[in-house]
Amino acid sequence: MTDWLAVDWGTSHLRVWVMSRTGTVKARRASDAGMGSLSRDGFEPALLDLAGDLLGTGKTPVIVCGMAGSRQGWAEAKYVATPCAPPGIDRATHVPTNDPRLAVHILPGVKQTSPADVMRGEETQIAGFLSLNQKFDGVICLPGTHTKWAHISAGEIVSFRTFMTGELFAVLSQQSVLRHTVAGDGWDAEAFTDAVSTGMSNPAELAARLFSIRAEGLLNDLHADQARARLSGLLIGAELTAARPYWLGQHVALIGDDKLCKAYADALGAQGLPVERTDADRMTLEGLKAAYSALKETTQ
Amino acid sequence: MTDWLAVDWGTSHLRVWVMSRTGTVKARRASDAGMGSLSRDGFEPALLDLAGDLLGTGKTPVIVCGMAGSRQGWAEAKYVATPCAPPGIDRATHVPTNDPRLAVHILPGVKQTSPADVMRGEETQIAGFLSLNQKFDGVICLPGTHTKWAHISAGEIVSFRTFMTGELFAVLSQQSVLRHTVAGDGWDAEAFTDAVSTGMSNPAELAARLFSIRAEGLLNDLHADQARARLSGLLIGAELTAARPYWLGQHVALIGDDKLCKAYADALGAQGLPVERTDADRMTLEGLKAAYSALKETTQ
Numbered sequence: 001m002t003d004w005l006a007v008d009w010g011t012s013h014l015r016v017w018v019m020s021r022t023g024t025v026k027a028r029r030a031s032d033a034g035m036g037s038l039s040r041d042g043f044e045p046a047l048l049d050l051a052g053d054l055l056g057t058g059k060t061p062v063i064v065c066g067m068a069g070s071r072q073g074w075a076e077a078k079y080v081a082t083p084c085a086p087p088g089i090d091r092a093t094h095v096p097t098n099d100p101r102l103a104v105h106i107l108p109g110v111k112q113t114s115p116a117d118v119m120r121g122e123e124t125q126i127a128g129f130l131s132l133n134q135k136f137d138g139v140i141c142l143p144g145t146h147t148k149w150a151h152i153s154a155g156e157i158v159s160f161r162t163f164m165t166g167e168l169f170a171v172l173s174q175q176s177v178l179r180h181t182v183a184g185d186g187w188d189a190e191a192f193t194d195a196v197s198t199g200m201s202n203p204a205e206l207a208a209r210l211f212s213i214r215a216e217g218l219l220n221d222l223h224a225d226q227a228r229a230r231l232s233g234l235l236i237g238a239e240l241t242a243a244r245p246y247w248l249g250q251h252v253a254l255i256g257d258d259k260l261c262k263a264y265a266d267a268l269g270a271q272g273l274p275v276e277r278t279d280a281d282r283m284t285l286e287g288l289k290a291a292y293s294a295l296k297e298t299t300q
Numbered sequence: 301m302t303d304w305l306a307v308d309w310g311t312s313h314l315r316v317w318v319m320s321r322t323g324t325v326k327a328r329r330a331s332d333a334g335m336g337s338l339s340r341d342g343f344e345p346a347l348l349d350l351a352g353d354l355l356g357t358g359k360t361p362v363i364v365c366g367m368a369g370s371r372q373g374w375a376e377a378k379y380v381a382t383p384c385a386p387p388g389i390d391r392a393t394h395v396p397t398n399d400p401r402l403a404v405h406i407l408p409g410v411k412q413t414s415p416a417d418v419m420r421g422e423e424t425q426i427a428g429f430l431s432l433n434q435k436f437d438g439v440i441c442l443p444g445t446h447t448k449w450a451h452i453s454a455g456e457i458v459s460f461r462t463f464m465t466g467e468l469f470a471v472l473s474q475q476s477v478l479r480h481t482v483a484g485d486g487w488d489a490e491a492f493t494d495a496v497s498t499g500m501s502n503p504a505e506l507a508a509r510l511f512s513i514r515a516e517g518l519l520n521d522l523h524a525d526q527a528r529a530r531l532s533g534l535l536i537g538a539e540l541t542a543a544r545p546y547w548l549g550q551h552v553a554l555i556g557d558d559k560l561c562k563a564y565a566d567a568l569g570a571q572g573l574p575v576e577r578t579d580a581d582r583m584t585l586e587g588l589k590a591a592y593s594a595l596k597e598t599t600q
Contacts, residue, residue, distance in 0.1 A: 071518075079519075115508070116515040146477075146511055162515070163507040164476070171471040176464070177446075203504035204541035207463040208415070211446055215416040215462070218371075219379075241504035 009068035043074035065124035079111035086127035128286030138251030181217035186225030199237020309368035343374035365424035379411035386427035428586030438551030481517035486525030499537020
């Protein structure tokens, strides 16, 4: 029997964990029915398509995090402002459904007024991390398309900052003149750490260093693996300089895609900073479980 | 009668000036048969399609600058290394043609070993500018997809540096999450100069400031015109910081698209630096005319 569904609903993906009341994962399902491809009334059918066969006859709680709660999503779950604990079930938006078996709760994102910033989804990973590390005081870095650095103290997100580093890498490597030079999926660890170090010093030169990748491809037959690692290193290096107030002398935990977290760990390690790696999927699930636990308490 | 053809052959465009021996423009033609859309044996037909009806029965010199001379172009015109005068007709590649009426000369680009850099097309605009300003000593800035800063002394390109600023603006405004926030063609002059000033200070923060544009769109309904001008200003501001050794205390001339040159002139003006604006098309044509004059001399 399905006791509840844990749902991570991003822009390009829908992931469902089929859960027991005690927190055991009975099954996992996923589809590409992300928020970006759905209109408002497409969410409930997409969820039923993926997991409707798992529902019992009674009401099944569905705890959702991610872009499904954005203004263009299933129902808006308004941002909670920093400083704040990662918002839990008491701040969730309850979404009416046509199917009476669903009891949908969407967790809100977090916003910051100055500098203006937003997160949606990462706050649930932070909640998961904090539920496993209740005394944590330090910095959580969540590498991704929009990498977040969050300063955590006393269970609260005190402040955070988002860098478009991952998206810059994506558009430059796929859409710009550099796509010829960085083709493929290769990597060169030494070229990466060298580029991080270059990128950290005089980061204003970024746009010129980017073009140098192209020029070295033309003039010196720069290898695509080196070019790709250099592109990543230059971008992450500039980010590390700007994020120094976050990480310097801090205890840093990384939550995100494995390969990308390895790159951040290498880059920070070269600065003499040991970091803690985590399992990103597990952090999401633990965050959703924490929300479910609170729901159980309020409905008992 | 057509005495010679002046040709600017870029990645996305082909432009032809129909010239008299004395340098008068008799006609202009253009098409979108740029290098990017042509295979090697497509260049001659593309030129004949556009201007074949203008040829006489004798041989017509055709002086070409731009990407037609790249390795993927009509015929490679190898880069000349800095420091060097903008390469003239004596460094051009002569291209054999099927049509006996054509005598095609492609002008080379310029390369720099360290930092690795290349230009192709801009050197001819610089040649044109120098033919009109023979005593010029200072800096030429050529804003564009790949903005160039060139230090000119005694008729030579001493050094130069390319910034991918224009391409960053293009991919971010068209392909990234910012496309929603910067939609349209609007502009806000004050938002631009503010952003240049922000972008110049602590440029490592660029990737975070870019995401703030998105966040302010979501949280504060930032107007698209302001967002677009801010995106441009942040990118140009970072470039100006890195290019400071080029422009500080210098005589700067701008060659490029009118709107973009106005933005650079505004940004540099706010730094107390007056700049000289020029007509980019005229610079290209004057550069090609200088090459033709030298050809006339050698064949007389």
